[in-house]
Each structure stands twice: as structure tokens, then as C-alpha cells.
Amino acid sequence: MKQYPTSTEVDFIVIGSGAAGGIMAKQLSTAGFSVVVLEQGGWGKYGREHEYNKDEWLNLNLSDDDRLMSDPTKQRNTFRRNEQAKAVPGSHSYGCVVGGGTVTYGGSSWRHLPYEFNEASYDPTIPSGTGMADWPVSYEELEPYYTQAEWEMGISGMKINSPFIAPMTKDYPVPPVPLKSSGALLNSAAAKLGLTSVRGPLAIISQPYMGREACVNCGICSGYGCQVRARSSSAVTMLPIAEKTGRCEIRVKSYVREISVDNNGRVTGVIYFDSQKREVRQKAKAVVLSANAGESARLLLMSKSARFPNGLANSSGLVGKYVMFGNGAGASGLFEHPLNEYKGVISGAAIVDYVPSDPKRGFYGGGRMTARGYLTPFELGLGGLSPEAPRWGAGYKKALQEEANHRMTISCFVTQLPLETNRVDLDPDVKDEWGLPAMRITSSSHPDDKKNMEFFRQKSIEILEAAGAKKIWAPPVGDSRGGAHNRGTCRMGNDPKTSVVNAYHRAHDVPNLFIVDGSSFVTGGRNHPTMTIQALAFRAAENLIRSAKKGNLRTSL
Amino acid sequence: MAGLNAAWVTSNYPGILAAQEHVRQATKAGQLPKLAFFSDAQAGEIEAMTAQIIPTDETPGAREAHCMYFIDRALSTFAQKNQPAYAQGLQDLQAKTKQLYPDAAKFSALTSEQQIKLLTEIEKTPFFNMVRRDTIIGFLSRPVHGGNQDKIGWKLIGYDDSLNHKPPFGYYDAQAQSQKG
Numbered sequence: 001m002k003q004y005p006t007s008t009e010v011d012f013i014v015i016g017s018g019a020a021g022g023i024m025a026k027q028l029s030t031a032g033f034s035v036v037v038l039e040q041g042g043w044g045k046y047g048r049e050h051e052y053n054k055d056e057w058l059n060l061n062l063s064d065d066d067r068l069m070s071d072p073t074k075q076r077n078t079f080r081r082n083e084q085a086k087a088v089p090g091s092h093s094y095g096c097v098v099g100g101g102t103v104t105y106g107g108s109s110w111r112h113l114p115y116e117f118n119e120a121s122y123d124p125t126i127p128s129g130t131g132m133a134d135w136p137v138s139y140e141e142l143e144p145y146y147t148q149a150e151w152e153m154g155i156s157g158m159k160i161n162s163p164f165i166a167p168m169t170k171d172y173p174v175p176p177v178p179l180k181s182s183g184a185l186l187n188s189a190a191a192k193l194g195l196t197s198v199r200g201p202l203a204i205i206s207q208p209y210m211g212r213e214a215c216v217n218c219g220i221c222s223g224y225g226c227q228v229r230a231r232s233s234s235a236v237t238m239l240p241i242a243e244k245t246g247r248c249e250i251r252v253k254s255y256v257r258e259i260s261v262d263n264n265g266r267v268t269g270v271i272y273f274d275s276q277k278r279e280v281r282q283k284a285k286a287v288v289l290s291a292n293a294g295e296s297a298r299l300l301l302m303s304k305s306a307r308f309p310n311g312l313a314n315s316s317g318l319v320g321k322y323v324m325f326g327n328g329a330g331a332s333g334l335f336e337h338p339l340n341e342y343k344g345v346i347s348g349a350a351i352v353d354y355v356p357s358d359p360k361r362g363f364y365g366g367g368r369m370t371a372r373g374y375l376t377p378f379e380l381g382l383g384g385l386s387p388e389a390p391r392w393g394a395g396y397k398k399a400l401q402e403e404a405n406h407r408m409t410i411s412c413f414v415t416q417l418p419l420e421t422n423r424v425d426l427d428p429d430v431k432d433e434w435g436l437p438a439m440r441i442t443s444s445s446h447p448d449d450k451k452n453m454e455f456f457r458q459k460s461i462e463i464l465e466a467a468g469a470k471k472i473w474a475p476p477v478g479d480s481r482g483g484a485h486n487r488g489t490c491r492m493g494n495d496p497k498t499s500v501v502n503a504y505h506r507a508h509d510v511p512n513l514f515i516v517d518g519s520s521f522v523t524g525g526r527n528h529p530t531m532t533i534q535a536l537a538f539r540a541a542e543n544l545i546r547s548a549k550k551g552n553l554r555t556s557l
Numbered sequence: 558m559a560g561l562n563a564a565w566v567t568s569n570y571p572g573i574l575a576a577q578e579h580v581r582q583a584t585k586a587g588q589l590p591k592l593a594f595f596s597d598a599q600a601g602e603i604e605a606m607t608a609q610i611i612p613t614d615e616t617p618g619a620r621e622a623h624c625m626y627f628i629d630r631a632l633s634t635f636a637q638k639n640q641p642a643y644a645q646g647l648q649d650l651q652a653k654t655k656q657l658y659p660d661a662a663k664f665s666a667l668t669s670e671q672q673i674k675l676l677t678e679i680e681k682t683p684f685f686n687m688v689r690r691d692t693i694i695g696f697l698s699r700p701v702h703g704g705n706q707d708k709i710g711w712k713l714i715g716y717d718d719s720l721n722h723k724p725p726f727g728y729y730d731a732q733a734q735s736q737k738g
Contacts, residue, residue: 054720057698061635179734181727188729217722337728338715344726377697377716382690392610392680392689393673397618397713400611404714405727 002249009283010034011548013270014290015256015299018100019530020517020537021290022234023149026241027541028288029248033548036282037242038254038272040075040291041096044068044103045225046235052225054218056378068104068225070096074433077294079441079481087427087440092325092482094292098250099235101292101484102530106222106346107203107231108413109155110368110528111146111166111535113355114139119523125357125364127448131322131418135522136494136503142535143169145542149534150201154209154232157201164196164352176348177206177215181339182371182408183349189466190351200350200370203232203530212236217344220376254280257436259287259303259312259513267512273434286512286548290537293323293519294424294482297489298439300515301426313507313515318500319490320425322418324524326485327445329453329477330411331460332373333469334386338405341373342380347411354459355526357415365452367414368526369460373407380404387473410463412456413527416480417446418488445479453477487529490519505540516540590626590703593633594640598663599647600625605665606650607692609672617709619692627695627704628688639687646684653679 004010011033014025021037029035042065045051053059062068070093078087095101115122117139120132147170149155157172176199179187183199190197204221207214215230229236242248253275260268260281269283289296297320301311311319351369358366375384381400384407389399422444426437445453457474464472493499496508501520507513516537518529525532592600607619607628619625632640654664657675661667664675679685695704697711699718705711711718725731 055699055701057694057702178724178726179730181729181731184729184733187733216720217724217726218720219722220720335729339729340715340717340727342716343722344724377711377714378694380714381693381697381710392676394612394614397611397614397616401616401713404716 001243002246004034004036004249006280006282009269009285010036011285012036012288013038013282013284014288015270016040016100016290016292016295016517017098017239017250018095018234018290018292018517019102019533021288022099022102022238022242023534023537024288024290024516024541025248025250026238027538027545029242029245031545031549033247035242035248036284037239037248037250038256038270038282039098039250039252040255041068041070041098042066042252044097044099044235046098046239049225049229049236050227052227054220054224054227056220056376059224068095068097069093076430076432077439077441077482078427078430079443081442081444083421083442087430087442089430090441090482092294092439092441094294094484094486098239098252099233102203102233103225103231103235104223105203105484105530108347108370108528109150109157109201109203109531110526111168112139112525112532113164113166115356116523116525117142119357123357123364125359127364127417127446130446131420133491133493133498133522136492137536137539139166142539145535145539146531148538149531152538153203153237153534154205154212155201155203155531156206158199160198162196162198162352164355165198172201174205174207174209177202177204177345178217178348180341180344180348180371182341182347182373185335185339185408185467186349186351186371186463188468189463192466193463195351195353197349197351200348201531202345202348204345205230205232210237215345219342219344219374221374222346255434256291256299257302257434259289259299261303261305261307261312261510263307265307265510267510277434286514289513289515290517292517293486293489293521294439294441296515296517296519297323297424298426300490302436308509313490313500313509313513315509316497316500318498321420321423322488322491323422323424323441323443323486324416324418324488324521325443325480325483326524326527327414327416327449327453327480328412328527329414329456329460330409331457331464331472331474332386332407332409333464333467333472334403334406335408335467335469336406339373339408340405341408342375342377342405346374347372351463354456361455363448363451364417365415365448365455366526367412367452367456368528369410369412369456369463372409372411375407386471408464408467408469410460412460414449414452414456415526416449416524418491418523419446424489441482443480450477450479485518485527485529487518487521487524490515491522492520493522504543505536514540514544590623590630592629594629595625595632600629601665602647602650602663603628603688605672606676606688607695609669609676610689610692611696616713619696621706622696622704622709623706624692624695624704627698627702628691630703631691642684642687646687649684
């Protein structure tokens, strides 16, 4: 791999190598620019994915170099429900490895629907006083980049004409993964209830594609690295191409603590800690920040200077605000015959009729209902039984035997209103393992969000009943405290007073800083963010390359 | 067992593999593995606990799956940092046994009903939950780690460990497929 001396000023630093960072690195380097990717995590099994073992016990005991998610005892964070409360240690965690969260995610790859970009303008159900606003990008503008992302990454699925599914100009490159029993049960319930059950798009290939092998349905999937490279992560799609250009260096265990600026307010590079916690400076003509919504906002807030006393790119005061972590609801049921949900991907089918908000429900909200039931042996044994099942003893063993493979779960991915009071900022007291201020999360969902979650909880029960479940249980709805679907902390918009980046992800305040990840989201969609992050990244990269080729990166973008 | 010392695992990985090999060889030869952490007396107490958590009835349980040996291996490899908690927990178990049954020498000497009564009293303690978790993990993890002998645990839950599956996966997708075609 290309290695740049830190004294060399490279064209671009890309901070983060996940869904957006991987695409930015690949697009910029193949366009001829020099790129250094700074990844906080380690290599994982990058380039030797076959070494990902399918041993649950070993996977729970990964070395620091092999771990795939951030560690809340090191990447510390704190949580509180509101400004008055004292924040307590939090459990927020995210993909932290070359490839980021795309290495371990379930792979759901839903596009946003056209109206999810301008709900604020037309939807009468949106309550007042929230941060709902239109995106400065329309679905029509983004559509070609969705297609590009689907074909370059390798997304499986089928083109469906439905008012509940985003229209596509081109089908998916590979067909859907095999139907599971949960999907078959969802279909039969949908047929009874007059609902629309569809095969969902997944970043898991069902056939060989671009030199990668098809999924073997091993069942050690979400949360684990993919041994056969069937999951279309940044680590097996984008980053190898970037590396092959000879212009892109991926520098792991590089934890950025500051984006530096000069007196003119332009970015000059970054300061990061290397694996030995030594400070390193890397100069660049421009910086692309793709660290995920929570960490991107935190890094901007930590990058204080005389010129930017409230944090970089924060003249609006909105950096960190309107964070959305993602809400859910659902129910589980037991069925007479075995489903064997542990085989195959985590979820392959969904009911989509309740994606739009509906004034008849009396609140704003929508969501997607996905069929699952996937439990690994440990998950089943340690906490996967129905609520009344004994925790040990003869009754426990009997339940283990009877319930294993007979369970189906409906997991709903639902809206969360952006609220200015929900935010990430710097904890005044707690420091992380590197001595930097810990991320502090302040978050409470809007009352409509809670009504919506309860609506989906009830609908999940109805669908399981229609599917013929013998026994059903549905935990009370909760409220998010963090998580990998974080979005919205550097929202995009045309007005620098009410947004952090413009429609092409350029920071309003800093001409050579680009923030490309879920932080740009103005609204949260239905809590399936990755496909839209990827489409936005391809679009941002195209624009950035066009501008950069015209002249000096630092001044005339 | 999230939170075990991960760095230790890497540096001791060859040792862990050797330990696994040891377990495998010993089992092959029909002998029980040698204890690495527990004394014989401690092993008997822990084994009795595991056998109440997943008892033996018409089908084999934690005892036959060698969950105690799995825990012993874990405590001498991955989970060394849990050694003090196990040592203390065993002392507390002894004290609790004396408190409830002054005439009994040890927990494993109690009748099954007495054991269940005692464990029900301590089922919310961190020690019980640690033994429960480790028993279940030992029951359902790959046999190479010392537990789940003869895939007893996987057989109970109907888990096919081939890690390479072709549809139909279950009853309902098979049914859907046959209706379709």
C-alpha cells in the first residue's frame, strides 16, 4: 500500500472508512487524488476475510486488533434524557474497524422514498415545534446515485412497483437472498390482512458478483465479519479499489482529536493519536469527515480555535443537534413447526404498508416491519426464550428444547422526529481512554414517536396472530439511548443559519471541509440509513472531484 | 463472556489451542480432562451447580456436556480475571450450604431438592448468574472448547452446525416453495 510521510501535504484526508468514508476514499483516489484514510479501529480481517471464524465463543473474545465495534469502556460516552439530568455512563457503540459499521451490519439497504425528502412541506401530521425540514436534495436528484451505489456495492433485491417502495430506474444487480420461514409467515399474514409483504434489499449477494462469492447462509451474520465476503461492506468493495490505485493509504488505529485550521479559517490537516497514543499531524489540502454522526459532531466540537471558539463549522450552533439514534418496536411469537431462522441472513422480508404517516392514526410516524427470528445458540440460551420461561433448571431445559427454532420476531424500524433538544456534545466531566472529552448524548423521543412505536407494537402482534403464532409476546416500547444508526448532527441545508453543510456536504463555514455520513440527514427516514448514506457519498464525491479538478482545493472549491 | 481480557487471548492463543487439543485428546481416549483451575472438591461443587442449571433427564444435560470442564478451561485461559469471583462464590456457596443444612458437608452432597431450594435462594446473585452464563455458553459453544461434548447442547436445540445451508431452511418456507412450484 502507498505510504505518505506525515510531512507530505496530501490532497485529502478521509476520517473514517465506513459506509461513506470507503466510498469517498475510492472515488477520490480513482479520480487521481492522493488520499490518507484515518481509521480509528484496526484492520479486522481486511484482505483475509476467510479468517473470520464462525465460533461464537472466540468472537466474544476478540483481540483489540480484531474487534469490530467500538468499546464503550474505552470510547466512553454518557447518556441523559434531558438537560436537567446528570449524564450516566452510556452504552453507545458503532462499527470501529476498516470498513466501519458495514462490516457487521445486517445489510438492510432500503432507499428513502421520494416524500421522505420533503415531508416537512406537505405532511399535515407533523407536530409543531420539531426540527422537521425539507432536504436540499430531492429524490430525483439522488436516484442515479442510489443506482450507482447499488451496482458498485452489490445489493441484492427485486424492483417492486408499489407506493410504499422507492421507484427505481434500474433493477438490483443480483436477485434477493432465499426466502426464510419468517418471510413465508409474513407473506401469509399479509395475504390474510390485505397488506404488502416484500423481499427487502440487502447488502448481501445471493450470487457471485464482482469477484465475490455468494452468501452460504451460514447464520453467523449480523454482528460478525463475513467469512465468504458476501456482505457488501466498504472493506470488500470500495477500499480494495482505493488501495489498488496506489494513491490511497489506509492508516489504522488513528484516532483523530482535532481538525486544524489556519488564520483564514481553512483546514490545514488533522492531529491524531496513533496506536501508541502518540500525537501525529497530517497535512492535507482538504478534509472529508466521515466518522459517523455522533463522532463527526464530537470531533468538530473538539476542534475549537480562536476563529471557531464553539467548534469547527458551528456558526449555526447546530453541530451535534437534531441527533436521531433510531427507534423500534416489535413482537415475537412461537409457531408449531420449526422455522430454523438461525440459517441465512438476519432479515429478508418486510411489510411496508405503514411506511407513510397517516393522519387517521392521530400522530406523525411511519415505519417498516421486518421479519426475523435469527438467534445464535448463545443468544437463544442466554436470553432468547419467551418471558415466562424459567431461567434455569428442568423448565429452562424444556423451554430451550421446545422454543428453539420455533420463534419469529417482527422488528419494526420507525421514524424519529428530529428535535433540537436531542444532541451529542462534550461531557464536561468524563474523559475517554485518550483523555478527550467523552461524547454526551441527550435524547428523548417526541410523544408522537412513542405513540408510533406503540402503534407498531400492536401491528406486530396482529401480524403474528394472522400468521398463526401459538404464543405471542411484545416487550413494552422503549426509547433509544444511542446506537449505530445515528444520524442528523450536521444537517444539510441551503441556509448557513439553520444547517451545517450545504447540499453537497461542504461545511458552510469552512470551504475545504466536507462532512459526509449520516450526520447530514435532515430527517431520519424509517431508520434504515445506510443506502442513503452511500448514495449521498457518491453524489458528494462526484461534486467534490469536479470542483477540485478546476483548481486549488483550498480556495476555489 | 464479553469483557474478558481480549489482549490476553491473543498473546495466549497458541496456549488456548493447546488446551483445546488436550481436551479433545482426553475425550477421545474416554478419559476426563485434567483440571487446570478447580481443585477436585471445587470441581464437584461447580459440576453439581451446572447439573441443576441444565439437568439430565431423558436427554443429557450440562454434566454430560462437560460444562464444568469448559468453565475450568475458561478460567485458566480466556477468563482468568474471573478466578477470584469463582473462588469467592464457592466459599459463599459453602457458607450458604452450612446455613441452610448444618449437617451437610458440601453443596454437591445435598439432595437434588435441597440443591434446587438453595440455588433458588441465590439465583439473583452475581455468582449464580456467572455460573449460569458460563454453563449455557459451555453447553452451546463449539465442542473444541471443552463443553458441548458430542454436540449434546446443539442436538437439544436442533442446531445444524454445518455453517453452510441451502433452502428450504424451515417448515414454512418449504411449504411456500412447494405451493409455488
